[in-house]
Amino acid sequence: TIAPVHLANFSKFSQLVAEKRYLLESLPRDGYAVVNYDDEVAREAARKTKATIVPYGVMQIEGAMRAQEVKVVEKDNRLGLYFKLLYQDTVTPAFVKDVLAPHYMYSFLAAATVGMIYNLTPLEIVLGLEKFQALPAHFVYREGIGKSFLIDDTYNAAPLSMCSALKSLADLPAHGRKMAVLADMLDLGSYEGQGHKEVGVCAGKLSLDMLVTYGTRAKIIGEYAHLTGMKKKQMRHFASQDELTAFLKETIREGDVVLVKGSRAMAMERVIAALEPGNFV
Numbered sequence: 095t096i097a098p099v100h101l102a103n104f105s106k107f108s109q110l111v112a113e114k115r116y117l118l119e120s121l122p123r124d125g126y127a128v129v130n131y132d133d134e135v136a137r138e139a140a141r142k143t144k145a146t147i148v149p150y151g152v153m154q155i156e157g158a159m160r161a162q163e164v165k166v167v168e169k170d171n172r173l174g175l176y177f178k179l180l181y182q183d184t185v186t187p188a189f190v191k192d193v194l195a196p197h198y199m200y201s202f203l204a205a206a207t208v209g210m211i212y213n214l215t216p217l218e219i220v221l222g223l224e225k226f227q228a229l230p231a232h233f234v235y236r237e238g239i240g241k242s243f244l245i246d247d248t249y250n251a252a253p254l255s256m257c258s259a260l261k262s263l264a265d266l267p268a269h270g271r272k273m274a275v276l277a278d279m280l281d282l283g284s285y286e287g288q289g290h291k292e293v294g295v296c297a298g299k300l301s302l303d304m305l306v307t308y309g310t311r312a313k314i315i316g317e318y319a320h321l322t323g324m325k326k327k328q329m330r331h332f333a334s335q336d337e338l339t340a341f342l343k344e345t346i347r348e349g350d351v352v353l354v355k356g357s358r359a360m361a362m363e364r365v366i367a368a369l370e371p372g373n374f375v
Contacts, residue, residue: 095133095136095200096133096135096136096139097135097253097254098252098254098285098289099252099253099254099255099281099282100252100281101283101284101285102280102281102282102283103283105283106284107285111135111139114136114139115139115140118139118140118142118143118145119142119144121143121144121145122144122145123144123145125144125145126145126146126147126148126211127140127143127145127146127147127148128204128207128208128211129148129149130149130150130151130200130203131149131153131155132151132152132153132155132200137149148207148210148211149207150200150203150204150206150207151200151203152164152199152203157182159179159180159203160179160180160181160203161177161178161179161199161202161203162177162178162180163176163177163178164176164196164199165177165196165265166194166195166265166267167189167267168267169189169191172191172192173191173192173194173266173267174189174190174191174192174193174194175194175195175198175199176188176189177199177202179206179216179219179220181216184216186216186217186219186220187220188220188223189224190202190223190224190226191224192228192235194233194234194235194262194266195233195258195259195262196262196265197255197258197259197261197262198228198233202223202226205219205222205223206219206223230249231246231247231248231249231363231366232249233245233246233247233262234246236366236370237370237371238346238350238352238369238370238371239343239346239370239371240346240347240348242270242346242347242348242349242350242351242352242369243270243350243351243352244352244354244366244369244370245259245263245351245352245353245354246354246366247259247355248354248355248356248362248363248365248366249358250357250358251276251277251355251356251357251360252279252282252289253279253282253285253289253290253292253293255355256276256293256296256355257296259353259355260274260293260300260302260353261300263300263302263351264300264301264302268349268351270347270349270350270351271303271304271347271349272301272303272304272350272351272353273302273304273305273306273346273350273351273352273353274297274302274304274305274306274352274353274355275306275307275308275338275352275353275355275362275365276293276297276306276307276308276312276315276355276356277307277308277309277355277357277360278309278311278356278357278360279311279312279356279357280311280357280358280359280360281357286311290314290315290318291314291318293315293318294314294316294317294319294320294321294322295318295319295321295322297315297318297319297322298318298319298322298324299322299323302324302328303328304329304345305319305328305330306329306330306331306332306338306341306342307329307330307331307332308331308332308333308338308360308362309360310333312331316331335361335365338365339364339365339368342365342368343368343369354366354369
């Protein structure tokens with residue numbers, strides 16, 4: 095996916111697109127360009143490559159590696175991502191345990207497409223995918239205080255990944271409240287204001303029970319979430335991480351699902367650590 099991230103060193107998004115397009119145009123004629131055809135920008139960027147384009151996507155694309163029925167389900171008392179992998183005339187079901195974010199599907203499809211290039215069968219590809227384990231702090235489940243559930247997505251943040259994480263939270267099968275704790279997104283350059291606005295609009299359109307923001311930039315997220323429909327009583331903002339953590343400790347109840355996400359420099363992993371059972375006071 096080509097999205098407005100890491101824009102601190104680019105004056106505008108089109109420069110970032112040109113840089114990534116250069117990678118595709120540099121491929122040799124006997125190479126392969128594995129391209130997400132659901133992403134219009136990536137699809138257009140691949141147009142001038144000399145290599146063989148091998149597409150993938152969730153949407154209907156003839157000849158592509160595709161997925162259907164992508165959803166988080168419970169199987170054998172474990173939550174995970176279920177999907178059907180479609181390639182040519184084959185349909186192969188898969189269940190990747192402990193993966194709770196449907197947006198992982200695009201990474202799985204990219205990997206599956208590379209496997210196909212190297213002549214793996216659909217069954218071999220699925221068996222490999224089912225062994226996948228998410229990296230720490232990449233939308234992974236953690237046990238929280240008071241029998242709550244934490245979603246640790248603290249590794250980094252950008253508008254696209256923020257919105258994807260919020261949608262994944264909203265779609266999770268859960269009995270308790272769904273709470274999003276979001277910090278500043280950094281390194282966005284001139285896109286900073288617009289990026290935080292987009293996340294706020296995204297949050298306001300979803301069925302979340304609470305939005306908690308931290309940092310000067312993240313305040314914009316709350317403002318636009320309210321303008322998009324979220325009620326003030328569902329929202330809190332903090333300039334201090336200590337005050338944020340204290341509020342969460344007092345507020346979180348049994349069964350709540352709490353997503354924590356922000357740019358790396360915001361150190362939101364400290365919030366996760368404070369909300370784990372052993373640190374509850």
